[in-house]
Amino acid sequence: MSQHRSLKGSSKIVVKRNVLKRFERVDLLKKRGQWKDGDRGLGLRKTKPEE
Helix, strand or coil, rough: CCCCCCCCCCCCCCCCCCCCCCHHHHHHHHHHHCCCCCCCCCCCCCCCCCC
8 A cells, every 4th residue: 555645755845944942942042142151041031943
């Protein structure tokens, strides 16, 4: 039995996500220079994903 085409994973399509995970937000803030060592990981500022 074959798998329906809507259920197959497509490696061609990359969707831009609007929401980042916490570790991704921390990495982005570090890259921008807005994160200091010792800062808390809770209550992070809003960040837009890189284009």
